[in-house]
Amino acid sequence: MTSENRDLTPVAAVPAAQPTAQPAGQLSFTKGHGTENDFVLIDDRHATLDLTPAMVRELTDRRAGIGADGVIRVVPSAALDEGAAVLAQDPSAVWFMDYRNADGSIAQMCGNGVRVFAAYLEDLGLAYFDDGHELALGTRAGVRRVRKEANGWFAVDMGVWSFPGGTGAVTDGFDAEVGVRGLEPAGAEIPRPALSVDLGNPHTVLALATVADLERADLTHAPRVVPTPPQGTNVELVVPLGEETTVDGSVVGRVRMRVHERGVGETRSCGTGACAAALAVRAWAGDGAPDVWLVEVPGGTVRVTMLTDGHVELAGPAELVADGQLRSPVRGA
Numbered sequence: 001m002t003s004e005n006r007d008l009t010p011v012a013a014v015p016a017a018q019p020t021a022q023p024a025g026q027l028s029f030t031k032g033h034g035t036e037n038d039f040v041l042i043d044d045r046h047a048t049l050d051l052t053p054a055m056v057r058e059l060t061d062r063r064a065g066i067g068a069d070g071v072i073r074v075v076p077s078a079a080l081d082e083g084a085a086v087l088a089q090d091p092s093a094v095w096f097m098d099y100r101n102a103d104g105s106i107a108q109m110c111g112n113g114v115r116v117f118a119a120y121l122e123d124l125g126l127a128y129f130d131d132g133h134e135l136a137l138g139t140r141a142g143v144r145r146v147r148k149e150a151n152g153w154f155a156v157d158m159g160v161w162s163f164p165g166g167t168g169a170v171t172d173g174f175d176a177e178v179g180v181r182g183l184e185p186a187g188a189e190i191p192r193p194a195l196s197v198d199l200g201n202p203h204t205v206l207a208l209a210t211v212a213d214l215e216r217a218d219l220t221h222a223p224r225v226v227p228t229p230p231q232g233t234n235v236e237l238v239v240p241l242g243e244e245t246t247v248d249g250s251v252v253g254r255v256r257m258r259v260h261e262r263g264v265g266e267t268r269s270c271g272t273g274a275c276a277a278a279l280a281v282r283a284w285a286g287d288g289a290p291d292v293w294l295v296e297v298p299g300g301t302v303r304v305t306m307l308t309d310g311h312v313e314l315a316g317p318a319e320l321v322a323d324g325q326l327r328s329p330v331r332g333a
């Protein structure tokens with residue numbers, strides 16, 4: 001089939017009598033991950049599922065449920081209140097990534113999730129990436145555009161980023177403080193200067209001196225951020241690893257990162273967090289710092305590229321690993 005004659009029209013507009021993708025009492029799912037940031041994916045193309053926070057907690061439970069860092073639901077943009085702004089921005093963004101953290105909370109954006117969502121849409125036959133096709137999709141942070149690279153990675157334009165502390169507040173490179181357990185002897189938790197970065201969702205980046213410091217950090221407890229962000233924040237601990245020249249002569253920066261995610265805890269990767277880490281380290285490095293950064297996380301490596309229009313691009317793998325069906329209905333109690 002060529003790109004000209006594909007019909008990827010969402011089915012939100014079809015009459016209610018059409019069969020639903022998720023019949024009552026059953027829930028089919030797919031499990032996927034992006035650099036080991038893992039998700040339960042649900043095909044709700046007919047927008048029939050009332051996904052409650054309690055259901056999300058049941059699904060993501062690593063002992064009593066399927067287990068994941070979050071849940072991602074495929075739903076037509078036209079079926080959600082938040083989808084109206086997306087469709088006004090780009091009418092071709094017909095599918096919406098309804099992302100939930102493992103604790104049931106809603107987040108505006110998930111960078112690894114967007115890539116896995118794109119792979120899932122492709123697997124469902126709801127999107128294609130051949131012929132260099134770029135997919136527009138809806139998120140709570142606005143429209144995101146995704147393309148597939150020759151190596152199978154997905155590259156996402158993550159939109160406009162900012163340092164919410166403002167240029168004045170970050171002239172010395174910091175606008176917050178973060179205390180992390182495990183860094184100081186005898187349980188002390190000394191606040192260290194950090195930088196807030198907005199990727200549609202909130203991040204606070206703290207630089208550490210050595211990889212040994214990074215490994216010593218205890219992220220079983222949420223780092224203490226001051227001032228306390230009203231809606232919480234994701235905290236990235238980073239160690240800049242320097243710059244290297246690639247075979248094509250370009251210079252890339254390298255960063256090692258661990259993350260404590262809002263609404264989840266420590267995860268093995270965070271795509272928006274990787275963008276925040278690269279943006280912060282690049283700002284701290286000053287003029288002449290590279291525009292391309294490889295961010296090493298416990299679950300793999302992603303690439304972050306500064307685009308010319310004030311946007312940032314995230315690229316990395318997306319894997320679908322299993323399809324399944326819940327044996328008992330999700331109670332959502």
Ligand SMILES: N[C@@H](CCC[C@H](N)C(=O)O)C(=O)O
Pocket residue numbers: 037101106107108109110111112113201202234261262263264267269270271272273
């Ligand atoms: N893992 C995601 C971020 C998910 C949302 C985050 N926990 C929040 O609450 O903002 C990513 O890959 O970006």
